[in-house]
Amino acid sequence: MSKHLARDLDNLQRDLLALAGLVEGSVHKAILALQRRDSRLAREVIDGDGQIDSEENHVDEECLKILALHQPVAVDLRRIASAMMISTDLERIADLAEEIAERALHLVAHPQMVIPGRLQRMTDLTTMMVRQSLDSFVNLDGPQAKQVLRMDDEVDRYNNEIIQEVVQAMKRSPDLIEPGLSLFSAVRHLERIADHATNIAEDVLYLIDGEIVRHKPVTENGR
Secondary structure: OOHHHHHHHHHHHHHHHHHHHHHHHHHHHHHHHHHHOOHHHHHHHHHHHHHHHHHHHHHHHHHHHHHHHHOOOHHHHHHHHHHHHHHHHHHHHHHHHHHHHHHHHHHOOOOOOOOOOHHHHHHHHHHHHHHHHHHHHHHOOHHHHHHHHHHHHHHHHHHHHHHHHHHHHHHHOHHHHHHHHHHHHHHHHHHHHHHHHHHHHHHHHHHHHOOOOOOOOHHHHOO
């Protein structure tokens, strides 16, 4: 690898991690806004989405510039391809955080809708998945990426349990149907964030091994 390519790849990684930091912050604030019914925090998330979109465009432009200037091969080429896929997943995570913030704004007017306690555990797992998937990218850590894949099953379990709790609350009290649907939507968006973290972990496995593992049976993914 030439020193110029190495420099550009290091800069690309820094840009990608900066984008990841913005996205993690957006998810954290969106869930906090939901739990606290904090309209100020919710609006911060919504207003910050434009910056995240801009940062994603910057990462993609840098990837294309490196491809054009250096024509990398093998693992360097896979690293750039992985960075482009990861930046797309990060931008989609930010979009989902914005949707959660929108639901939080709606729930401000419905204090009677109780936020299930298990939502915090689901949130902790999901944010851990995002962080560990990115750590596995930085450290080229295949076992850590596979651990992220396994964690997705637990997030799915929490998602199903919370949805059932919300549905039961709506059945008991018809006046909770409208806010219940907003909460239902927010929980589903959180579950989708975990799915995107899983995508990032799969991209890391592609980077390490050169094998595409998306859409393969669980046993072939090493889960």
